[in-house]
Amino acid sequence: MYNEIDGDFDDMAISTFKVGLPVEHDLRKSLTGKPITSVVQLIDRIDKYKRVEEDQQQGKGKAKIGGYDVKRVLVDQGNAVEIMYPDLYKGLNLKPKDLTAYDSPLVSFKGKTVVPRGQIRLPIQTVSEVVEMNFIVVDAYSPYTAIMAKPQLHALGAISSTLHQKVKYPSESQVEKVVRSQSMARQCMVAAISHRLEAESSASAEKSL
Incomplete structure (x- = not known):
């Protein structure tokens, strides 16, 4: 029983996080279009999204x-x-x-x-x-x-x-x-x-x- 819960934890965490985002949010679209399978991948995706967003705000992500x-x-x-x-x-x-x-x-x-x-x-x-x-x-x-x-x-x-x-x-x-x-x-x-x-x-x- 505990093993089954542990095995589903990543999927549950990813799903909960994604559902908590607005439908039109770019990060939610990214997670839907290119699914991930672990919390570690989720953290990496969030970090990448933050870097791109910061670059755009600072004018570095434009051209x-x-x-x-x-x-x-x-x-x-x-x-x-x-x-x-x-x-x-x-x-x-x-x-x-x-x-x-x-x-x-x-x-x-x-x-x-x-x-x-x-x-x-x-x-x-x-x-x-x-x-x-x-x-x-x-x-x-x-x-x-x-x-x-x-x-x-x-x-x-x-x-x-x-x-x-x-x-x-x-x-x-x-x-x-x-x-x-x-x-x-x-x-x-x-x-x-x-x-x-x-x-x-x-x-x-x-x-x-």
């Missing part, structure tokens, strides 16, 4: 490009190619010799034609997945450091929601998510507006001369 944590990344599922702007190009200490030729001109958000400096292939890490992507390097202003586009989203099998400010994608038997920073988004918006106003002011001043 790494070329092995470095990168902020101000725009996810644009309507864009056909990944874009790298000057801030990231300089931050990664890249040189012209690191780039390969890319001759096709691009059209900016303002409708202007932009001639790329070249392209480079770099690994992108989002939480637990790593994929290599070609970045088109452009010498143009942007409040963002890079744009993640269709190729990366398709490689991850990801779905981007502008309403919920999240990107979700399957990883093993669970769903990972990347959460957008609202404060960073506001900073980028303010920077973009300030840059436009400065450009318009400079253009007006030149016309008056």
Whole structure:
């Protein structure tokens, strides 16, 4: 009798813990999608969940490009190619010799034609997945450091929601998510507006001369 109780203890503890979590809780979904068989595995899964959650809260679980944590990344599922702007190009200490030729001109958000400096292939890490992507390097202003586009989203099998400010994608038997920073988004918006106003002011001043 005691042996039977001892043998069922792990299953009982895991089941009780899982039932105590909200239905939509990510940890409960993880335990359901990828079942465990012992309390030791349960503790390991909880620890992993906490680390990922802490990383996301600290901004470390969002995106790494070329092995470095990168902020101000725009996810644009309507864009056909990944874009790298000057801030990231300089931050990664890249040189012209690191780039390969890319001759096709691009059209900016303002409708202007932009001639790329070249392209480079770099690994992108989002939480637990790593994929290599070609970045088109452009010498143009942007409040963002890079744009993640269709190729990366398709490689991850990801779905981007502008309403919920999240990107979700399957990883093993669970769903990972990347959460957008609202404060960073506001900073980028303010920077973009300030840059436009400065450009318009400079253009007006030149016309008056």
